Amino acid sequence: MTALQSRLDVEPGATGAGPNRPAPAAPGRRRRALRRHPRSAPYLFIAPFFVVFLPFGAGSVLLALGMAFVTWPLGQAPVFVGGDNFATVLTDPLFGKAMGNTVYMLAGFLLALMPLALFVAVLLKQLRKRSANIVQVLVFAPITMSLIAVALVFDLILNERVGFVSGVLAQFGLDPIPFLSDAGLAPWSIILLRIWRVLGYYAVILFAGLQSIPDEYYEAAALDGANAWQRFRHITFPLLKPVTLFVLVAASIAAWELFAEVDVLTDGGPARSTLTAVMYIFQASFGQFDLGKGAAASAVLAVAIIVSTLLANRLLRSDDRDR
Amino acid sequence: MIAERLSSRVVRAVVVVLLVVVIAFPLYWLVISSLKPSTLLGEVSLIPSQLTLDNYRAALAGPIPGWMLNTIGIALCTTALGVTVASLAAFGFARYRFRGRTILFGIVLASLAIPEYALVLPQFTIMRQFGLLNTWAAVILPLAANALVLFLLRQYFAQLPEELFDAARLDGAGELRLFWTVAVPLVRPGLGAAALLLFLNAWNAYLLPLVMLTSSDQFTMPIGLAFLHSQLNFSIVEESPWGAITAGTVISTVPLIVCLLVMQRHFIGGLTAGAVKS
Numbered sequence: 001m002t003a004l005q006s007r008l009d010v011e012p013g014a015t016g017a018g019p020n021r022p023a024p025a026a027p028g029r030r031r032r033a034l035r036r037h038p039r040s041a042p043y044l045f046i047a048p049f050f051v052v053f054l055p056f057g058a059g060s061v062l063l064a065l066g067m068a069f070v071t072w073p074l075g076q077a078p079v080f081v082g083g084d085n086f087a088t089v090l091t092d093p094l095f096g097k098a099m100g101n102t103v104y105m106l107a108g109f110l111l112a113l114m115p116l117a118l119f120v121a122v123l124l125k126q127l128r129k130r131s132a133n134i135v136q137v138l139v140f141a142p143i144t145m146s147l148i149a150v151a152l153v154f155d156l157i158l159n160e161r162v163g164f165v166s167g168v169l170a171q172f173g174l175d176p177i178p179f180l181s182d183a184g185l186a187p188w189s190i191i192l193l194r195i196w197r198v199l200g201y202y203a204v205i206l207f208a209g210l211q212s213i214p215d216e217y218y219e220a221a222a223l224d225g226a227n228a229w230q231r232f233r234h235i236t237f238p239l240l241k242p243v244t245l246f247v248l249v250a251a252s253i254a255a256w257e258l259f260a261e262v263d264v265l266t267d268g269g270p271a272r273s274t275l276t277a278v279m280y281i282f283q284a285s286f287g288q289f290d291l292g293k294g295a296a297a298s299a300v301l302a303v304a305i306i307v308s309t310l311l312a313n314r315l316l317r318s319d320d321r322d323r
Numbered sequence: 324m325i326a327e328r329l330s331s332r333v334v335r336a337v338v339v340v341l342l343v344v345v346i347a348f349p350l351y352w353l354v355i356s357s358l359k360p361s362t363l364l365g366e367v368s369l370i371p372s373q374l375t376l377d378n379y380r381a382a383l384a385g386p387i388p389g390w391m392l393n394t395i396g397i398a399l400c401t402t403a404l405g406v407t408v409a410s411l412a413a414f415g416f417a418r419y420r421f422r423g424r425t426i427l428f429g430i431v432l433a434s435l436a437i438p439e440y441a442l443v444l445p446q447f448t449i450m451r452q453f454g455l456l457n458t459w460a461a462v463i464l465p466l467a468a469n470a471l472v473l474f475l476l477r478q479y480f481a482q483l484p485e486e487l488f489d490a491a492r493l494d495g496a497g498e499l500r501l502f503w504t505v506a507v508p509l510v511r512p513g514l515g516a517a518a519l520l521l522f523l524n525a526w527n528a529y530l531l532p533l534v535m536l537t538s539s540d541q542f543t544m545p546i547g548l549a550f551l552h553s554q555l556n557f558s559i560v561e562e563s564p565w566g567a568i569t570a571g572t573v574i575s576t577v578p579l580i581v582c583l584l585v586m587q588r589h590f591i592g593g594l595t596a597g598a599v600k601s
Binding site: 037038039041042043044045046048049050051052053055056057058059060061063064067072120123126127131133135136137138139140141142143144145146147148149152153154155156157161162164166167168170171196199200201204205208253256257259260263264278281282285286291294295298299301302305306309 | 434465
């Protein structure tokens, strides 16, 4: 229970108020009333969901696993090949490169996002209510846009030929900066547009967490002479931890799955510097039509995501126990 | 002391303005670019020397209205189907004890740990098997089976007091009527959050429709815009589809931003309550 656990923490009703059902206080009448429903009723309620979920949720998970162990040329029957697909993928330097790029961009993304989102959340908290509301709505807007729309907007700004930045530089007689065509810069351009899209969203979630911390704690600490940093360190930071963990896990899962922006803006280039793991899977499956290889790479990436999520939870939770 | 407080206020105001500009400028630049004649695309002045609706005319004459229709249709169907099946199941899981409940709900929960992209391949092979590739259904069905939405709704249904249902049962109401007339009206905020989550997810989906929808008349907006953008490299700036791209991006972005502005609190609350897939 990992990503899930932290999802629970910020959901309504997870704050302790909702046991599954109230304790049976007046047994006689209640029991009779409960019995009155037909046995089949609960099954009929859950059936429609499972009709859709069994093939496309649970069934697809099993199928994904199975596909990793077969070779399945288009129009033919699948043939079992054991661990061959995994051997192919794990020894493919390109897959290593793709995983490395993904981790690099994920790390850069998180290192920049977390302090920024926390900063914006604290800023929102310090504003008066009405201005906080206005700023909140504005910074939230980018999350409603699709990744593609955001990528296109940033192309208008960073593009070497027609981009805003090159235009400004040209007015000063300077050369354009190759934001998307330099192997060192391109990953950071992708990180930048990603942060622009999600900063407000995560800041608003952290802001909601901040508001659930009672003001009395801060007042008491101030009376005891704690300065701003000490108040942050000893009140805000520990009490905000569950929400922070949620943001960290949600943001990193999304970053592991980076694909759309690079597909549109760089196509994995330049010099494969922005080739991501999902892009590798996509190319193996639909470029080379090697579904088995794609499925094996998918499984490796899924394991990486699940393990890193577990680790993030373990590290941050055990930190609690030490205190 | 007063000077200090004043200066910290000034600093804060400056930081807020900076934040607002950083977030708003790209949006402003998108809108401005969509209103410029394509020959002036590279012009950097903040207020363009010439404004025109030509890009929108070009966009509406091309395939964009069809893509928009596909996007709206897919998003609405996903939302309707997803909310219906998830709310029925959430009610079933929250209000009844029955054999297999723990296991079935456990399977749903466990599926949340599997990243979405990993299911696209098997979903593709299933759709190919059923001959559903290149149809709306190929995108709607996988997106509607949303375990997170079921999970979210179950929380809302579980909070309702049992006495409500007992009373209605004594009055002779059937189980489906309990669901529809007693429970559903009380969990409206949850249903709203669920609908918003499903709708946004479908509206912005990229990888799944990219894999499932193969002919350009079936594209959704994200796929279509990405397709137009991929043509850029083969054209000179003056004849490029930039005009249609900028206008199309505005057209596909504005409806949701308007929704955000109109329903501010509900919109933000709904998304932050259940949204994990950002």
